[in-house]
Amino acid sequence: MAFSKFLKPWISSDTAARGPRQRAAADSLADAIGLELKGIVSQAVLDTLEDRESHYLTTILEKSVFLIESVVITPQDKEAAGSLEKFLRLHTEIDPGFRTQFFHSILEKEYRSARGASALVSPEMQPSVQFNEASLETPSTEEAFQISLRGRRVSYAAAVTLTGPVARTSAPAQAAQKAGKQAAGQAAPKMADADPADGNRGEPFLGSAGGQAAWASKESTAEGRMAKPGGQPETLVLKIHDAQGERIVHSQSPVLLGRESPAGQELGALQFVPVIGTYVSRRHLVIVSIAEDTYFFLHDAATLSCQTANGQLLRPGSLYSLARNAEVQLIFGVTTEARSVSPDATRAAEFPIIEISRLRGEHRGPSQATPRPTRV
């Protein structure tokens, strides 16, 4: 049986010393629990799916998927609660990741209803076992007889939560994005669906003068830097207030701001701009210009964060965009504990202030912020 095979590494280490009889008993318990839970969860997913799908047109169901956001399993009597609890506890002691692996093993990759709706397991799905009053009670002989009338005693109940539907094409991207965010120690944050090759690039946008989208370009120059569509490297203007006073630095994208320059190999295509201050990480902030837009994010190694002038704290692993022709002011050294530091040039030796903008020849366009029209 599949479940006992899946459990072999844990079962063998636990029961090998006890002999073949105990091992067979453990296999049998794993198979029984696995099979029952798989059936119960399947039915719960399909019931929920059928309930949700009735609100949607078939054409939409065909193009979309629901995501299984949570599965809650509730043992229906004391015996079932005891065996499941023991089963999970024993194996989790051996392998802390067992619980997640086990529950993912009882879920199918995709569930389909008769009407054509489908449900996928969300990467953020959190299975849980919850005990209620019934889980702690032993059924009387009559109750046990009644629920056994059709030949099978119902030991568990499952409740499933679905989200969506989301477009089938965007579901894998969303899943990947979510999974990426969950991954610890991530490198540069990813942009969601920023690939221009999505089939709509050539279409005219509804927007006229100010309404053209900026596309991410994968084109790079010989130095490996991201370039504008015209091939001209983007120049960033960094107005730095730090322990050394105030200065303006023009630098080519991508730029790394920090206290100490990394070794040449580690630096790669990044231009290093030193920022001198008490609360500056050695590698603090990365700024990249792609086509018309500029993005910035905290370096992986940064232990301190930055705060924008309007009080927004930059989060590790998140990507922030600076709109065309706009500029942003960042206060370095702010942490989650010390939020809402106001920009103060007199404290620049501790909390340096950097204003980031882009240079396009001598022309500076309008700010992205929508102004109030004035009478001409």
Next chain:
Amino acid sequence: MPRLTALSWGLLINAAEPGSLHAMGFDAFATAAPQQPVFVLSDGANGTPRGGDFARALVGHFLEYFSGPVLKGDLAPDRPGVDLAAIGMHLDQLGAGLDQEFEASAATLTAARFFEGQLQLLHVGDSYVLAFRRQPFLGWRQATSLGRHQDARGRPTQLIGSPVPVRPFWYESTATGDWVIALMTDGAGDFLSATDLLEQLRLVGSAQPSQEDLNYCAQCLGQLALSRQSDDDISVCLIWMRLE
């Protein structure tokens, strides 16, 4: 005179890329549906101090105004049809009133309603109002796209609350059939084409969509705008009407 026999609508409001520096929840929406088929969406100018608050107040006030027969009954009783100058005057007064509360702030205004046998659409600012009608054998086709008050640099030339006198864009129709009206703020409309909207309407086809269906379509359009790097608040309202 056509009558409204079925109505459904879906909404995505103030969606934005997490961490975006420009998305600040400045869009606001109000409707009197299902009692009355009136819908109002506004985008507060994020370069003004209280653009979001202004937009939220504006949709409430305008919904009340747009739910009644004021367009020709009260303001222009002696003229047939709609008097745009009179509506503009009312909007100027409304903007001036709100300006007392939310100083130096402004917002766009998009609105749609079915009133006295007419589908009526109104737009002030740089948001988007599009109408699609399903035609026999041809399917969904764009019926109109209202003009936008925008200069060559992409800045709005008229907003409610600004000192510039308002002259709204207007559209009305008595054509029967299935209609879909799309009200969108520039965070969505700047990044979407009419083809993107028609792509969603193909899913609807000749069926009567539910609110969930239209929510899904609005969500897909918002996702598309995000994937094209919209950095602003994204709001899309899709209104489906069957006029017979």
